[in-house]
Amino acid sequence: IEEQVKSWGISAIGKEIFTVQGEYSANMIREAVLKEDLGLEKPAAAPGRPPILCPGCPHRSVYYVLNKLKLHAAGDIGCYTLGAVAPLSVVDTTICMGASISSLHGMEKAKGKEYIKNWVAVIGDSTFLHTGVNSLMNMMYNKATGTVLILDNSTTGMTGHQDHAATGKTLQGDPTYAINIPALCKAIGVPNVIEINAFDIVNLEKVIKEEVAKDEVSVIITKTPCVLLDKSKKPLYRALTDKCKKCGMCMKPGCPAMTKNADGTIRIDDTMCTGCGLCESLCKFDAIELVKEGDR
Ligand code: SF4
Ligand code: SF4
Known part of the structure; x- marks a missing residue:
């Protein structure tokens, strides 16, 4: 309703003073509109999780x-x-x-x-x-x-x-x-x-x-088939911090299996990597390598 009203050019407030999650209650509306302090429990603050393509997509x-x-x-x-x-x-x-x-x-x-x-x-x-x-x-x-x-x-x-x-x-x-x-x-x-x-x-x-x-x-x-179609064990890549030049090239496609360490070098989450090899093909410094079967 809020979206529709705004789309007609009519100014409206809603979720920013109530909540984006759960149901509205009479007491919630009393607190938000009449500014009465009823001591209601605040909804948990959930971290933002933008939708994203799977690792290896x-x-x-x-x-x-x-x-x-x-x-x-x-x-x-x-x-x-x-x-x-x-x-x-x-x-x-x-x-x-x-x-x-x-x-x-x-x-x-x-x-x-x-x-x-x-x-x-x-x-x-x-x-x-x-x-x-x-x-x-x-x-x-x-x-x-x-x-x-x-x-x-x-x-x-x-x-x-x-x-x-x-x-x-x-x-x-x-x-x-x-x-x-x-x-x-x-x-x-x-x-x-x-x-x-x-x-x-x-x-x-x-x-x-x-x-x-x-x-x-x-x-x-x-x-190229959807990465989730193939249920077999996939290869795994790892980042070598001693070779990493912190150039950020491998991060450009935004694979969710990759994060930065505090010093700017790269870390690959081995529970998420599906071995697509995209990050490795972007690293010019050989700082990303395939993990050998025996090293997993
Ligand atoms: S190989 Fe690299 S890009 Fe592909 S899923 Fe693993 S970390 Fe992500
Ligand atoms: S592309 Fe290679 S050198 Fe650059 S940040 Fe990634 S791992 Fe490090």
């Missing part, structure tokens, strides 16, 4: 590259919407399922093809098959230009790992026909369809730069 790697290239993204609905949050800060719009591609398309028609050379559309595999593919068809039909990234993690991550039309399994887990996403994009007529591993950051950067410069439609499919 392949989307983080893609967003690191987009952020480095200073590109904006028209986003969509899924785990990857978290690309809006610092330090990745890439996703600028999220309207509804499938709107990433149509937003990019609309921007191109409204502002011109040069304008969207600073933009890409970002959509997951599940959302693409749900409602993104029709927008891509429209891009081709309406002679658009622009680059679409399909972040293919082989599942519907955000809502609990449901299968979809490209995973090869029904919702009951039975084997079924799997739609081939690159072939589907080519069948629509997309002239540039590239598949790449999300953690291959050197080539990903090169490919994105090349494709956004084109006056054509391009689809880049970053094909």
Whole structure:
């Protein structure tokens, strides 16, 4: 209600004088509004926990590259919407399922093809098959230009790992026909369809730069499974404080398994690291290494 009232331009106060958690009581309202001291217990102060991509999430790697290239993204609905949050800060719009591609398309028609050379559309595999593919068809039909990234993690991550039309399994887990996403994009007529591993950051950067410069439609499919799909024991990385130069490069993608020690060197939480290797690939000083099986 508070949000709605504020959205109509009417000034309102609410949560800042009552509480953001739990129920409102008559006594709470008496204390807050009438300033009576009824000795009510104050709600516990919970630390802020902003939503964040999991350690080892392949989307983080893609967003690191987009952020480095200073590109904006028209986003969509899924785990990857978290690309809006610092330090990745890439996703600028999220309207509804499938709107990433149509937003990019609309921007191109409204502002011109040069304008969207600073933009890409970002959509997951599940959302693409749900409602993104029709927008891509429209891009081709309406002679658009622009680059679409399909972040293919082989599942519907955000809502609990449901299968979809490209995973090869029904919702009951039975084997079924799997739609081939690159072939589907080519069948629509997309002239540039590239598949790449999300953690291959050197080539990903090169490919994105090349494709956004084109006056054509391009689809880049970053094909790397959700880190939570693979339940097997994963490799583990550690930071070597004696080699660390405190440059902060490895922290740029914002992996939650990494923190800074008091002296500015890096610490990797071995209960959280999933061994994706992104931090190691960013460290130029060999200060992050794979932990050998016997040393774990
Ligand atoms: S390898 Fe590095 S970036 Fe990947 S999960 Fe472990 S600490 Fe995070
Ligand atoms: S990138 Fe390497 S040297 Fe730089 S802070 Fe991280 S571990 Fe230390």
